[in-house]
Amino acid sequence: MKDTKLSMPSRILVIGANGYVGSNLVPALLREGHFVTATSRSLAQLEKQNWHAHPNVSLVQLDLAEECAELLGKTLLGIDVVYYLVHGMASGTSFHDYELAIARKVSTALSKSQVSRLVYLGATQPDGESSSHLSARKATGNILRESGVQVIELRAGIIIGSGSAAFEVMRDVVSHMLIVVVPKWVSSQSCPIALETVIQYLLRLVTLSLEASPILEMKGPEAISYEQQMRRLARLLNKRIAIFKVPLLTPKMAASLLSVVTSVPTFVASALVEGLSHNLVSDKPDISSLIPLPAINFEAAVEVALANESDVVKSEIWGYDPDAIARWHKSYGYYPKQAGFTVKTNASASALWKNIQKVGGEEGYFFGNWLWQLRAYMDAAIGGEALKKRRPNADTLSVGDYIDSWKVIQCDKQKHLSLLFGMKAPGLGRLEFSIEEHGDFRTLDIQAWWHPAGFPGLLYWFAMMIPHLFIFRGMAFALAKKSGATEISPSPRPQ
Missing domain, CATH: 3.40.50.720 (NAD(P)-binding Rossmann-like Domain)
Structure with a gap:
């Protein structure tokens, strides 16, 4: 010893x-x-x-x-x-x-x-x-x-x-x-x-x-x-x-x-x-x-x-956003549910980032826009504002900008965009777009995170599972193709 x-x-x-x-x-x-x-x-x-x-x-x-x-x-x-x-x-x-x-x-x-x-x-x-x-x-x-x-x-x-x-x-x-x-x-x-x-x-x-x-x-x-x-x-x-x-x-x-x-x-x-x-x-x-x-x-x-x-929300992951912090409740699950998809592509980071910043508004969500619109109507039916089209005047996004019912809580140029979920639902969520360089190719990762509020929050998440099975895959492929990719393939999610 x-x-x-x-x-x-x-x-x-x-x-x-x-x-x-x-x-x-x-x-x-x-x-x-x-x-x-x-x-x-x-x-x-x-x-x-x-x-x-x-x-x-x-x-x-x-x-x-x-x-x-x-x-x-x-x-x-x-x-x-x-x-x-x-x-x-x-x-x-x-x-x-x-x-x-x-x-x-x-x-x-x-x-x-x-x-x-x-x-x-x-x-x-x-x-x-x-x-x-x-x-x-x-x-x-x-x-x-x-x-x-x-x-x-x-x-x-x-x-x-x-x-x-x-x-x-x-x-x-x-x-x-x-x-x-x-x-x-x-x-x-x-x-x-x-x-x-x-x-x-x-x-x-x-x-x-x-x-x-x-x-x-x-x-x-x-x-x-x-x-x-x-x-x-x-x-x-x-x-x-x-x-x-x-x-x-x-x-x-x-x-x-x-x-x-x-x-x-x-x-x-x-x-x-x-x-x-x-x-x-x-x-x-x-x-x-x-x-x-x-x-x-x-x-x-x-x-x-x-x-x-x-x-858990007083952190860089949530951009220390005051709205996220104010909405947190002790009934929310500490560890979030998640769904998403990652693709490997030869599209450039600058092209991917340029198109990611067009999300929402008149551009829509790259894939399955009718589903996003249906969800917005459901939100409006219970008093939400998801049908209200909002976009900043600039071509680029910044922390604090609103995109329809979403709020930008993280924005790292050509790397990461995080949006706070703003529709009415039992829980707290965000949607993330991430780009990672790998030399000859990039990975584009789209992920949704959801902290369910009790049993209703779980029901809501599982009700959304069927759309989740294909919508994020479609978004990732559509974004890469829109960004000039000639090679796109599924990829394991980055750790």
């Missing part, structure tokens, strides 16, 4: 800084005066974080799924403490192998570095048989410890905070459904912990003196079943729910139902559901004995989470 040399301020690497915990940890580290290197596989997403321009932060695009040994080695140079906050649940059914593969890459790089300590956020382990998600979390810790660097593994069950996948799945179920059908294991227990407490524990581990590579639990003040959590959450949301336990409902079946109710990515929700079928109340040493913090009960943690959920 290498000697642990800790100092203040420290040079800290956060691997997975764009994730839920990482995006909250980085600003906390910066407030403490540390110098932070934040990594993500998407530099563009890092640059949307509120803290991206802080003088003490450096941003690094690091995709651990790719060959990155040289870059990872360079990134570790001069680093004192590493926070390892990545997981592979969103990578699909092979996430177990994916997690272990990237852990081996990091472990190998650590063994060649001068890093003093790595802090790994793992998961509470059940007694006996485990799920793929939980076993991958355990195996990841074992692999990281093989590096010879001191590894402090913090294990937690459900983290209560805005953006936490486990919390948002539960909140979506309670918010969107009057009748909740659940597996019998809904009686399984865990010790949900407030995000604020988790961040404080992580912060203190920069300088806390510890020997060897301990595994420590992070627990909330009480063990509560998932059924109790849903009922208590419903009371806080002023919702009434009826919970029916179905013995034959398997985790896989439950995950399929969740994919309809929640906007949390399907593979993430599926992995979480599988893990929640176990009791996650551990008797391993608790970090609270080393770092005593005030206990935050379930209700208090939920209240803070709900109060902070509006932060």
Whole structure:
């Protein structure tokens, strides 16, 4: 085991800084005066974080799924403490192998570095048989410890905070459904912990003196079943729910139902559901004995989470638009539903951008204009103003311009246009046009994002699914063709 040399301020690497915990940890580290290197596989997403321009932060695009040994080695140079906050649940059914593969890459790089300590956020382990998600979390810790660097593994069950996948799945179920059908294991227990407490524990581990590579639990003040959590959450949301336990409902079946109710990515929700079928109340040493913090009960943690959920629109993604912020309501799903299409084309970025800026008004929407017009008439029938044709006088668009019922909330020349949805509907949405250069070709991406407002918001989204199946594809091809493209083909959506 290498000697642990800790100092203040420290040079800290956060691997997975764009994730839920990482995006909250980085600003906390910066407030403490540390110098932070934040990594993500998407530099563009890092640059949307509120803290991206802080003088003490450096941003690094690091995709651990790719060959990155040289870059990872360079990134570790001069680093004192590493926070390892990545997981592979969103990578699909092979996430177990994916997690272990990237852990081996990091472990190998650590063994060649001068890093003093790595802090790994793992998961509470059940007694006996485990799920793929939980076993991958355990195996990841074992692999990281093989590096010879001191590894402090913090294990937690459900983290209560805005953006936490486990919390948002539960909140979506309670918010969107009057009748909740659940597996019998809904009686399984865990010790949900407030995000604020988790961040404080992580912060203190920069300088806390510890020997060897301990595994420590992070627990909330009480063990509560998932059924109790849903009922208590419903009371806080002023919702009434009826919970029916179905013995034959398997985790896989439950995950399929969740994919309809929640906007949390399907593979993430599926992995979480599988893990929640176990009791996650551990008797391993608790970090609270080393770092005593005030206990935050379930209700208090939920209240803070709900109060902070509006932060999702107080961001660069929404252009900090006051109308979007004013329209946000706590009944809206934190994670949005989405639909869209991407094409690969040889049309120039300037030609694509010129035509994107013609959207709306007399030009229409490039494809299926009769459907857009029908939707405008439906809006007008309930008091909306979608039939009102509005366009700026200039040939170019700027933030704040109105296009029919839409409002421009982001406008980055030849790169990105984002429009705030202005029709009357149960939720909050936006429409985005994005152009990305790839040397000999460009990708044109058109995406709609929708935060549903409760069950009516879900119904509205699914009512629009049939048009969504072809309208964005048609728009993308029509836009590229209008921009002079001689080559157009479907393309995977840019990450």
